[in-house]
Structure formats: C-alpha cells, structure tokens
Amino acid sequence: MGRSPCCDDNIELKKGPWTQEEDEKLVSYIKKHGLGSWRALPKAAGLNRCGKSCRLRWTNYLRPDIKRGHFNEQEEDMIIKLHSVLGNKWSRIAAHLPGRTDNEIKNYWNTHLRKKLLQMGIDPVTHKPRTDLNFLANLSQILTNPPNLGPLMNSWDINNALRLQPNVAAEVAKLHVLQNIFQILSTNNSSSSLPTNMPLNMGLNPNLNGLSNINSTNNIDNGVFSSSSQGFCQVQNYTQELYQSLDNNNNNCDKSLSNISYETLDENRLPSLVTISPEASTVNQVESNTNSISGGSSTMFNPTTDDLFDSLEMLVDDGTTHDLWKQFLN
DNA sequence: AAGTGAAGCAACCGCCGAACC
DNA sequence: GGGTTCGGCGGTTGCTTCACT
Numbered sequence: 049m050g051r052s053p054c055c056d057d058n059i060e061l062k063k064g065p066w067t068q069e070e071d072e073k074l075v076s077y078i079k080k081h082g083l084g085s086w087r088a089l090p091k092a093a094g095l096n097r098c099g100k101s102c103r104l105r106w107t108n109y110l111r112p113d114i115k116r117g118h119f120n121e122q123e124e125d126m127i128i129k130l131h132s133v134l135g136n137k138w139s140r141i142a143a144h145l146p147g148r149t150d151n152e153i154k155n156y157w158n159t160h161l162r163k164k165l166l167q168m169g170i171d172p173v174t175h176k177p178r179t180d181l182n183f184l185a186n187l188s189q190i191l192t193n194p195p196n197l198g199p200l201m202n203s204w205d206i207n208n209a210l211r212l213q214p215n216v217a218a219e220v221a222k223l224h225v226l227q228n229i230f231q232i233l234s235t236n237n238s239s240s241s242l243p244t245n246m247p248l249n250m251g252l253n254p255n256l257n258g259l260s261n262i263n264s265t266n267n268i269d270n271g272v273f274s275s276s277s278q279g280f281c282q283v284q285n286y287t288q289e290l291y292q293s294l295d296n297n298n299n300n301c302d303k304s305l306s307n308i309s310y311e312t313l314d315e316n317r318l319p320s321l322v323t324i325s326p327e328a329s330t331v332n333q334v335e336s337n338t339n340s341i342s343g344g345s346s347t348m349f350n351p352t353t354d355d356l357f358d359s360l361e362m363l364v365d366d367g368t369t370h371d372l373w374k375q376f377l378n
Numbered sequence: 379a380a381g382t383g384a385a386g387c388a389a390c391c392g393c394c395g396a397a398c399c
Numbered sequence: 400g401g402g403t404t405c406g407g408c409g410g411t412t413g414c415t416t417c418a419c420t
Contacts, residue, residue, distance in 0.1 A: 065388070065414085087405070103406075104389065139408060154409075155387055 115147025132175040
C-alpha cells in the first residue's frame with residue numbers, strides 16, 4: 049500500500065485568495081513547528097486548505113526571505129541570460145535570484161521581459177534575432193517612422209539589448225536589405241504578391257536614422273561598439289554576396305569593401321541610395337529623391353527575380369530554398 | 379461616470395520523478 | 400518490485416486593477 053492521499057476529496061476545502069487570518073495561522077504554525085509534512089500541516093494549523101495550497105502560499109508569498117517589488121536592471125539581465133541557457137526552468141532560474149520565487153519570475157517573464165525581447169526583434173524562445181515576416185513588417189514601420197523609435201529604445205535599454213545580442217543591429221540592417229529585395233520583387237513583377245501580412249509600403253523610404261541613433265548613443269561602450277562593427281561587417285558580407293549574385297548576371301554592382309551601398313525607392317518611388325560604412329559603424333542615407341542613381345560608390349542594378357530569390361535564400365538562411373521563396377512570393 | 383479591453387499577478391491544475399509502504 | 404502518493408514544477412486560469420474611450 050502506498051501513501052495516503054494529500055487531500056481528502058470528501059472534505060470541502062477552501063480555494064481562492066487567502067485571507068489575512070489564514071496567512072497568520074500558516075505563518076504562526078511554521079514559526080512554531082518548522083517545515084514538515086505539507087499534508088499534515090493544514091489540519092494541525094487549523095486551516096481548511098489543501099497541503100499543496102499551503103505550500104504554494106508559503107513559498108510564493110509568506111516566506112520571510114521573499115523580496116517583493118520591482119525587478120531591478122541586474123535581475124532582469126540575469127533572468128534573460130539564465131533563460132537563454134535554461135529555458136523555462138523557472139525554479140532553477142529562481143535559485144540564482146535570492147528572494148525571488150519561480151512563480152514571480154515566470155509571471156515577470158510572461159508579462160514584461162518576453163514583450164521587451166519581442167520589441168527588440170529577439171525571439172524570446174531561442175534568444176536569437178527574429179527573421180519571421182511579421183517582424184519584417186513591424187521593422188518596416190519602425191524604420192520608416194523614427195519618432196516611434198525613441199520610446200521603443202527608451203523602454204528597453206539599447207545598450208543592454210546589444211550586450212545581450214551583439215548581432216541585433218546587424219540583423220536589423222540585414223533585414224533592411226531584405227526589405228529592399230521584397231520591394232524590388234514587387235516593383236519588377238507586377239504579378240508577384242507580397243505576403244499578406246506585409247505593408248504595401250515595404251521597402252519605401254528606408255530612413256535609417258534609427259540605426260544612426262544607435263551608433264551615436266554615448267552609453268554604448270567600446271566593447272559593444274566593436275561588436276557592432278563586427279555586426280556591420282556581417283552586413284557587408286551579406287550585401288557583398290547579394291551584389292555578387294547580381295554581378296553573376298552581368299549586373300554592374302558596387303563591391304567595394306569599404307563602402308557598401310544599395311538602392312531602394314523613396315515614398316515617391318524614386319531611386320534612393322543607402323550606404324553602409326563599416327569603419328564608422330554607421331548607416332546613412334546619403335542620397336535620396338534623385339531621378340537617377342549616381343555617386344562614387346554605387347551603380348544602379350537591375351536584378352532578375354531569380355537573383356533575388358537566390359539572395360533571399362542566402363540572407364534568411366532558415367532552410368527556405370530559392371524555389372520555396374519563389375513559390376511563396378509568386 | 380460608465381463601459382470595455384488590456385495588463386498584472388496570485389492561485390490552481392495537471393504532470394512527473396522521487397519517496398513511501 | 401510495484402502500486403500509490405507526495406512534493407515540486409511549469410502551464411494556465413481567472414480575478415483585480417488600470418487605462419482608455
């Protein structure tokens with residue numbers, strides 16, 4: 049024969065929020081007798097509750113060493129780092145944060161941190177940059193509407209974000225290149241349809257002030273800055289590969305190592321030139337509203353759609369092949 | 379001021395490995 | 400050794416508060 053049941057189903061036990069009187073009974077009993085059998089505790093303490101309910105109330109609320117109130121920056125940082133390693137192992141995460149309970153951390157994650165990471169374009173499950181199309185759509189709005197960038201960045205310290213995910217800025221820039229590809233696809237092929245969840249102005253007016261702001265933010269330390277530079281080197285590589293792909297089709301493309309540029313269209317569908325400068329870790333829109341593309345480091349290109357599908361396969365790098373992209377976007 | 383939806387969070391539910399008989 | 404329960408954990412619910420119209 050095994051153990052006797054925790055809670056007697058024949059007795060109507062109280063559920064729901066605890067009253068002050070119940071709290072006092074529980075605390076008083078544990079102070080006097082210490083922690084023992086949760087099953088025996090309710091009856092001994094004069095509580096009409098399940099032992100499980102008593103344990104939960106004690107561990108999550110009444111324990112004297114519990115720290116209540118807002119999580120500070122260090123705690124947030126710790127939770128995110130631990131979550132990236134441990135996943136949803138809340139009790140193990142809580143073990144690293146004295147005074148915090150697994151339930152509290154779980155709630156805080158679900159209500160605050162998860163949203164912050166999503167806003168930053170970081171997948172809260174994988175802790176890697178998001179490359180899904182919903183994020184692309186959101187990104188388009190962020191990049192084309194700089195005033196919205198301020199509150200977003202203030203709500204989640206960009207310095208922390210970059211420290212946690214050094215390549216995020218690179219991913220943002222990379223996604224901007226993707227924007228451009230989608231735009232070219234939609235412009236070149238009137239029969240092609242963009243994903244339904246993508247705004248029609250996708251790729252228009254690629255105002256990169258947001259990224260410039262990131263790099264001019266004084267509180268980004270040298271270490272992050274150097275990570276950021278590496279990030280832009282990656283963008284440079286992506287862009288180079290894109291240009292190489294275009295060049296293979298005898299397009300005249302700029303492949304300069306020091307000054308990566310690409311073209312897009314502004315809100316009037318006029319060509320506009322964007323340059324990425326890796327040395328300075330800045331992204332600038334150097335020329336816009338011109339009727340023709342000219343300038344020291346860039347030449348207008350006219351890619352075929354197949355070139356662009358190749359580039360999508362390469363840039364997104366999530367297993368979606370050229371043919372799948374073609375199928376999806378046509 | 380009232381209605382409504384969103385956000386926050388305490389508490390419950392159900393599962394699972396460990397412990398017990 | 401096997402059946403049963405406990406304790407702990409993660410997921411989910413639902414109540415309360417807040418913000419907005």
